[in-house]
Amino acid sequence: MSETYLPHGFQxxxxxxxxxxxxxxxxxxxxxxxxxxxxxxxxxxxxxxWNQAGFDAGARQTNLTIGTINTVILLASSFIYSAGVxxxxxxxxxxxxxxxAAAWLLGVVFLILKFGVEWRDDFAKHLFPGAAxxxxxxxxxxxxxxxxxxxxxxxxxxxxMVGGLVLVGWIIWRTRHAEFSSTFYxxxxxxxxxxxxxxxxxxxxxxxxxxxxxxx
Amino acid sequence: MTLRFxxxxxxxxxxxxxxxxxxxxxxxxxxRAARPLLLIPAVLMVGAVGTMFMEVGRGxxxxxxxxxxxxxxxxxxxxxxxxxxxTRTDYxxxxxxxx
Numbered sequence: 001m002s003e004t005y006l007p008h009g010f011q012x013x014x015x016x017x018x019x020x021x022x023x024x025x026x027x028x029x030x031x032x033x034x035x036x037x038x039x040x041x042x043x044x045x046x047x048x049x050w051n052q053a054g055f056d057a058g059a060r061q062t063n064l065t066i067g068t069i070n071t072v073i074l075l076a077s078s079f080i081y082s083a084g085v086x087x088x089x090x091x092x093x094x095x096x097x098x099x100x101a102a103a104w105l106l107g108v109v110f111l112i113l114k115f116g117v118e119w120r121d122d123f124a125k126h127l128f129p130g131a132a133x134x135x136x137x138x139x140x141x142x143x144x145x146x147x148x149x150x151x152x153x154x155x156x157x158x159x160x161m162v163g164g165l166v167l168v169g170w171i172i173w174r175t176r177h178a179e180f181s182s183t184f185y186x187x188x189x190x191x192x193x194x195x196x197x198x199x200x201x202x203x204x205x206x207x208x209x210x211x212x213x214x215x216x
Numbered sequence: 217m218t219l220r221f222x223x224x225x226x227x228x229x230x231x232x233x234x235x236x237x238x239x240x241x242x243x244x245x246x247x248r249a250a251r252p253l254l255l256i257p258a259v260l261m262v263g264a265v266g267t268m269f270m271e272v273g274r275g276x277x278x279x280x281x282x283x284x285x286x287x288x289x290x291x292x293x294x295x296x297x298x299x300x301x302x303t304r305t306d307y308x309x310x311x312x313x314x315x
Contacts, residue, residue, distance in 0.1 A: 020276045027279045031286030038290045042297040049301035052248050071235060079228040082269040086220045196269045203261045211242035212251045 006184055019186040026190045030197050037201055040153055044208050047145045054142015057135060059213020061127055061143075062150065066118045067210040070110050071202060077106035078199040081168070085192050091182035093175050100172045103195065107165050115158060122147075146213070153205055160198045167191045227268035234261045 006015040048055040084099030126134040127147055135143040171191050174180060180188060238257035246253070266272050272283050 023275045024278045024282065027275070027282040031282045031289075034286040034290050035293060038293045042294055045294065045298050046301055056248065068235075068239060072232070075228065075231045075235070078265060078269050079224060079231075082224055083221065086218075086224065089220075090218075193270050196265050199269075200262050200265050203258050203265065204255075207238060207242075207254050207258050211238065211254050214242055215246060215248050215251050 015184075022186050022190050023193070026193045030193065033197060033201075037156075037204070040149075040156070041204065041208070044149055044153075047142075047149060048212075051142030051145055054135075054139040054144075055146045056142075056213035056215060057139040058127075058143030058146030058150070059209065061122075061125070061135070062210050062213075063118050063121060064210050064214070066113050067206060070113055071206045073106050073110050073113075074199045074202050077103045077110070078196045080106070081192050081195050085185070085188055088175075088180055088185045088188055089182060093178070093180055096180065096185075096188065097172055097175050100168050100175065104165060104168045104172065107161055107168070111158060111161055111165075114154060119151075119154075122150075150209055153209065157198070157201050157205060160201065164191075164195050164198045167194060223268060227264055230264055231261055234258075234264070 008015040008018040012018040012021065080099050081103040084096045084103070087093075087095035087099060122128065126132045128151065129144040129147045133140065133144055133147075168191060171188055174187065234257040238254060238261075241257075242254055266283070272279060
């Protein structure tokens, strides 16, 4: 953030002040996002507590293989984007583009696996909580609530992923137009914060969806 | 390889190790009520991403304030929200039926 000699908005005392405001603003936004997804986690706690057997019966129907592969993909994507930030700090814009492109591609692979393969499989197995829901009997109610959580949680996370892909694409476009250098790269940091946060949300959703309910 | 890149690689290795632990322990025959303990590696992973990839310790002071505030309000949300399911006691009433 050594942007002291760069131009800055009139409302900031320096370019450094402007950069710090942008980074702080993203952290404040992420704090609100924590509460947004916190309500989803609370729903999980409440729903599972009152319907443990049915809830876990639903969780056992999820695709653990795809869920685990997707977790590795997002961890790798977040790592690669962070490496890109380190590269632009060192003044290597070409490497930043390569890292962003790799992170972007991994994000697309995640979405294809999640919605193109896993969701399609779930719908084919009648796991969407509608009239033809596959799990009936005494466990049906809890399983239905689990899949309401599952579809809502993964859809909200997927929407955030799509937003992240647009932002990472925007960083690639701006870097290719030589807008970033070792003296100015604040947007790269700000988008990286968001991209890692989306990864964090998945890190929490992964055990809630795929692991906790897979008991004996 | 600079120290920065070495730290990033180590963080990725740590995250994959924690993921492997989380995945492996999920096959242990834990009691149904104790299975949320499987979230412990996930909490550690969140900490690793926050400190090493998002570099929460690096920006201005207010960044830490926002991060702590987010965690504080999340704790209040989950803590107060969980009070009812964690503390309610259901008593059996002879002859009563649920309609």
